[in-house]
Ligand SMILES: Cc1cc2nc3c(=O)[nH]c(=O)nc-3n(C[C@H](O)[C@H](O)[C@H](O)COP(=O)(O)OP(=O)(O)OC[C@H]3O[C@@H](n4cnc5c(N)ncnc54)[C@H](O)[C@@H]3O)c2cc1C
């Protein structure tokens with residue numbers, strides 16, 4: 083029922099007017115409003131997050147230097163090439179039987195190595211080269227002959243008189259009884275082969291490190307933008323150029339989806355990222371492809387592989403294998419719940435989730451190429467018999483298994499499974515990830531832990547994430563008060579309203595960590611059920627300080643921070659008890675779906691009052707705070723339980739305006755719910771004071787008729803001071819109107835949306851539309867969740 087006085091109807095023509103109007107140049111405004119919600123918990127979180135980032139960077143430094151340490155320094159090349167050349171000649175005497183034995187234990191070979199070293203290398207290179215051989219021998223528990231003592235009596239003349247041999251001149255296995263020197267061409271052939279090998283090894287690792295460089299750059303730029311756009315740092319002095327560049331980026335890259343109008347909604351079961359995310363992902367794929375196909379040095383007379391195509395396939399196999407390893411830490415870091423980069427960059431969980439998935443896809447493709455090419459190499463160049471023999475080795479089989487589990491991870495991550503059977507997806511995802519990681523460790527264990535530098539960061543990140551989850555869980559739910567000898571835990575009341583089809587959860591906690599603020603969400607656990615491991619995110623919708631019994635010192639060691647007796651069933655909230663101790667009652671609105679939420683609803687329905695007191699544990703708080711108090715006007719758009727995101731900002735606005743700490747002079751709520759009774763319930767409690775405010779206006783809609791609304795429609799609407807209209811609102815028109823009004827009044831407007839995917843997509847496209855028409859004083863915040 084849109085009435086002629088409805089502010090929305092005024093907005094119907096707004097987009098037309100917008101396009102006809104020529105906007106004045108956007109103003110440079112200073113928003114020096116200091117952040118108002120600095121608490122000691124936010125200071126502590128800043129310190130912990132910064133320390134974690136620095137520790138991660140330090141860890142990356144260690145890993146990089148470990149990886150670089152596996153590459154050969156240039157002054158080791160010469161004698162190393164000489165030494166390797168002698169692998170193709172067999173001397174009489176000790177040492178033969180093991181790979182490293184001859185170079186460590188055979189005197190003739192050591193003298194020959196020295197003689198060729200004297201011919202082709204510098205004194206320094208000889209010294210460094212023999213030191214390297216000594217280390218290799220020690221690593222294999224082989225004694226290394228004292229080469230200096232052996233060659234003490236070898237003169238220049240002796241060296242000049244030694245026989246000079248060509249490659250393949252002396253067949254391997256023929257016992258040579260005198261020291262021999264290498265010809266120049268022999269050494270060049272071996273040297274070139276080794277140089278090509280080292281060059282490739284270098285590029286394999288550099289390619290992996292380049293991927294880190296790429297993501298480091300992306301995260302660095304995002305962090306910088308996040309810091310620069312905080313209200314206290316943006317100022318009049320920001321140059322026109324910077325402002326117009328930032329606007330261009332917003333209009334063309336940050337706001338719009340890659341194509342069409344889908345972003346929160348899936349398109350053919352696929353997520354459509356924003357243009358910026360698409361650019362980042364596309365650049366990542368291009369870089370990965372370039373690094374996989376470039377820098378291959380194929381040479382004639384390679385002593386390992388005659389055939390150039392064999393060289394190429396071997397290098398491709400190694401490159402893709404090492405790059406696949408390099409992607410693994412990124413995949414894990416970007417998937418973490420306690421991802422410090424989310425805090426530093428301000429990027430959403432959804433953005434990191436998109437990057438996580440694309441890096442995982444690239445990593446899996448690389449692993450598949452690695453496995454397929456190695457298999458091809460065995461079959462094509464060594465034959466089926468060799469293939470059958472090699473593929474009985476455990477390390478090889480585990481590598482194949484890791485590739486298979488990575489592929490299965492991709493397969494079982496399809497959005498259909500994530501949406502329909504989230505818990506199955508999650509269990510499979512974690513189990514297959516563990517198998518992949520263990521498989522990788524064992525696959526490369528034969529290389530003296532050389533590749534473990536790519537894998538240990540995963541273990542560290544995973545333990546850190548799980549550890550922090552546990553810590554949050556403990557801190558949120560168990561409070562120890564030594565002075566009173568009391569351990570208290572959270573206490574919860576769940577009440578289901580059939581009319582609104584919403585479960586209201588009031589969780590009472592004493593935790594210092596549960597400092598409520600707008601933008602927060604918690605993961606909720608119900609540990610006393612069969613599926614107690616499940617946890618689901620819910621937005622903190624409202625809170626109130628509550629009093630709890632506390633003067634019963636020593637009454638019980640373990641008690642709840644509230645009891646059912648404290649719960650006012652009529653008011654549906656905890657009431658202050660006569661005994662005073664400060665705690666918080668946190669409110670969540672939960673829409674029942676098919677899993678845990680349905681079971682919670684059923685347990686409410688099992689009670690005659692539709693109230694129950696389940697054991698609920700909180701893990702949090704997570705989320706980020708949108709700085710909407712720095713905007714002159716705010717348009718909040720909520721759909722259904724999405725109101726949980728809007729209410730805290732409304733309450734925050736009321737609190738801030740009392741102390742004149744907000745720039746916001748006008749706040750408008752556009753809320754549509756299926757049932758009008760949900761709207762009435764929230765306006766009867768959390769928002770009861772709001773309809774009387776001059777700086778607050780509402781447009782309320784319901785889309786499904788419920789009997790309770792019909793009965794006392796008028797009484798309710800009077801209390802609300804506005805009519806609840808039936809039908810969906812025109813979101814685009816509301817946004818155009820807000821944008822135009824702000825533009826005309828020279829104000830900045832924030833649009834915050836939380837609701838079903840279709841609603842969020844409509845709002846995004848509308849904001850993009852007004853921005854394209856030149857209205858830049860609008861900023862878009864989205865709290866909706868999409869896969
Ligand atoms: C940050 C955030 C805040 C949210 N806040 C609220 C809120 O305030 N009120 C509300 O009603 N809903 C909220 N949701 C949605 C809520 O988490 C899901 O509806 C809930 O997890 C469904 O649980 P279920 O077992 O009944 O789901 P199912 O019936 O099994 O699945 C329903 C949908 O929820 C998704 N889902 C299930 N479990 C999870 C999970 N652990 N994490 C992410 N998605 C999941 C499934 O993929 C599916 O799309 C929020 C989601 C996120 C990400």
Ligand SMILES: NC(=O)c1ccc[n+]([C@@H]2O[C@H](COP(=O)([O-])OP(=O)(O)OC[C@H]3O[C@@H](n4cnc5c(N)ncnc54)[C@H](OP(=O)(O)O)[C@@H]3O)[C@@H](O)[C@H]2O)c1
Pocket residue numbers: 603621673720721722723724725726727754755756757784785786810811813836837838839840841842844865866867
């Ligand atoms: N922080 C978060 O991420 C967070 C917090 C809370 C909720 N959520 C999400 O928000 C969504 C809301 O859940 P819900 O089940 O409570 O909502 P819902 O009942 O499905 O929908 C709420 C209302 O929005 C209307 N609507 C849907 N699309 C619209 C559009 N394009 N334009 C105008 N109105 C539209 C619906 O109308 P119809 O009846 O006509 O469809 C309905 O009245 C869920 O996706 C939930 O996961 C996210």
